[in-house]
Amino acid sequence: MMPETHHEAPSRHEPIEMVLARLLRLGSMIAAILLAVGIGAMLLGHTGFAPRLITAGLLTLLATPIMRVVVAGLIFARDRDWRFAFFCLVVLCALVAGVLLGHGHGE
Amino acid sequence: MPSSRLLDADLLHLRRRVLAPAKIAKELLPATNRTGYWATLLKENSILLITTLEIFTIAIAAGIVGSILGLGGGIIIVPSLTLLFGVSMRSAVAASTVSIIATSTGAAVAFLRDRLTNTRVAMWLEMGTATGALSGALIAGYLDQRFLFILFGLLLAYSGYNMFRTRKAELPGEVVPDRLSKKLNLAGSYYDRMLGRRVEYQVTRTLPGLIIMYFSGAAAGLLGIGAGIFKVPAMDQVMRMPFKASTATSNFMIGVTAASGAVVYFARGDVKPLVAGPVVLGVLLGAVLGARLMVRMKTSTIRKLFIPLLVYTAIEMIYRGVKG
Numbered sequence: 499m500m501p502e503t504h505h506e507a508p509s510r511h512e513p514i515e516m517v518l519a520r521l522l523r524l525g526s527m528i529a530a531i532l533l534a535v536g537i538g539a540m541l542l543g544h545t546g547f548a549p550r551l552i553t554a555g556l557l558t559l560l561a562t563p564i565m566r567v568v569v570a571g572l573i574f575a576r577d578r579d580w581r582f583a584f585f586c587l588v589v590l591c592a593l594v595a596g597v598l599l600g601h602g603h604g605e
Numbered sequence: 606m607p608s609s610r611l612l613d614a615d616l617l618h619l620r621r622r623v624l625a626p627a628k629i630a631k632e633l634l635p636a637t638n639r640t641g642y643w644a645t646l647l648k649e650n651s652i653l654l655i656t657t658l659e660i661f662t663i664a665i666a667a668g669i670v671g672s673i674l675g676l677g678g679g680i681i682i683v684p685s686l687t688l689l690f691g692v693s694m695r696s697a698v699a700a701s702t703v704s705i706i707a708t709s710t711g712a713a714v715a716f717l718r719d720r721l722t723n724t725r726v727a728m729w730l731e732m733g734t735a736t737g738a739l740s741g742a743l744i745a746g747y748l749d750q751r752f753l754f755i756l757f758g759l760l761l762a763y764s765g766y767n768m769f770r771t772r773k774a775e776l777p778g779e780v781v782p783d784r785l786s787k788k789l790n791l792a793g794s795y796y797d798r799m800l801g802r803r804v805e806y807q808v809t810r811t812l813p814g815l816i817i818m819y820f821s822g823a824a825a826g827l828l829g830i831g832a833g834i835f836k837v838p839a840m841d842q843v844m845r846m847p848f849k850a851s852t853a854t855s856n857f858m859i860g861v862t863a864a865s866g867a868v869v870y871f872a873r874g875d876v877k878p879l880v881a882g883p884v885v886l887g888v889l890l891g892a893v894l895g896a897r898l899m900v901r902m903k904t905s906t907i908r909k910l911f912i913p914l915l916v917y918t919a920i921e922m923i924y925r926g927v928k929g
Contacts, residue, residue: 514724515717515718515720515722515724516717516718518713518717518724519713519714519717519718522710522713522714522717523714525710526707526710526711526714526889526893529707529710529885529889530886530889530890533882533885533886533889534886536878536882537657537882537883537886540653540657540879540882541650541653541654541657543650548878548879549878549879550878552878552879552881552882553876553878555882555885555886556703556871556876556878556881556882556885557871559703559706559707559710559885559889560703560706560864560867560868560871561864562706562710562860563706563709563710563860563861563863563864564861564864566860566861567731567861570724570728574728581789582725582728582729582789585728585729585731585732586728588732588735588736589728589731589732589735589861592732592735592736592738592739592865593735593861593864593865595739596735596738596739596742596865596866596869597865597868597869599739599742599743600742600865600866600868600869600872
């Protein structure tokens with residue numbers, strides 16, 4: 499059953515799930531704090547920096563899944579799992595192309 | 606009714622409007638009557654506070670539902686924002702797209718820890734959704750939307766029927782992996798807290814799965830509908846993964862596709878921080894809660910929640926296609 503290309507349990511490293519879980523938790527916690535402070539400030543009437551804090555929170559959250567693809571790709575490359583590293587690269591290229599295309603459409 | 610009209614415009618204008626009279630009152634009123642100023646400020650601010658709390662509550666609910674079912678929750682967010690709060694469609698869709706990332710990121714932590722998420726299947730299928738979304742955006746305008754709505758609506762109705770047939774099955778039966786699945790090492794295992802044991806599973810129809818993901822990504826790009834509702838049935842019914850692994854893996858994937866859309870909405874200025882902020886924070890909290898609930902739920906319960914949403918979306922899509 500075991501395919502020859504992938505080595506199960508690379509004991510030296512943390513499993514990819516745990517690394518990605520930590521990354522996503524970090525991203526969502528920073529975003530949540532920025533959003534909570536921003537919304538609190540907005541309700542207290544600080545119209546100057548509240549929207550900027552909220553935007554910073556939203557952008558942090560937005561960057562998290564993209565970082566997740568990058569980190570997954572790096573982990574696959576480290577484990578010499580070239581196929582999956584390539585899959586990550588394809589996803590990243592499609593994302594970048596989508597963003598550039600979307601900008602072109604923007605009215 | 607005031608809250609709905611107020612939210613439509615940029616909330617900043619609202620704040621300036623509310624604060625200006627309060628400031629004038631402060632200057633005109635004698636110092637002994639300063640409490641009157643604070644009372645005015647509090648009263649005027651309460652509209653903003655209540656509206657924010659209302660949006661926040663709905664967003665928490667959307668986060669819980671979305672994270673349990675592996676969907677984005679746009680099905681709840683967009684109608685509530687437009688119908689209840691009078692937010693424009695563009696801002697509502699933009700806020701909903703960012704909130705899909707919140708559902709995905711908030712819930713994924715718990716799912717990854719329990720190994721419910723199959724990261725290898727996710728990366729494989731993300732190729733399909735990402736390139737599909739890209740081609741969907743490229744060919745949008747050259748295709749008959751009505752025909753697509755009806756086609757995808759019927760597909761969803763069919764998978765709703767299939768899911769209804771297997772509604773009682775807790776896990777798929779014996780699944781023989783295909784060659785590609787073995788080659789890519791897609792088999793997975795997770796500890797099911799509900800069953801109280803480790804579930805080992807195989808994945809099959811690997812290439813058809815990718816092709817379906819390509820079309821579901823294209824559908825998302827063309828029709829602007831959440832792709833989660835296609836991802837779950839594709840993994841559950843076509844690739845024969847356990848239902849919980851399907852919803853968790855779908856949840857993991859939707860964030861990536863939504864991120865590329867969200868960047869575009871940000872660049873266009875459709876993301877209004879004062880609307881999107883409470884929505885996204887609420888969804889984030891809801892998703893963390895929902896994921897904790899989901900790992901302890903029975904598969905049949907999750908299916909019973911999923912089927913009505915599937916049927917509703919199918920009917921809505923066919924209706925939009927027929928109506929034009």
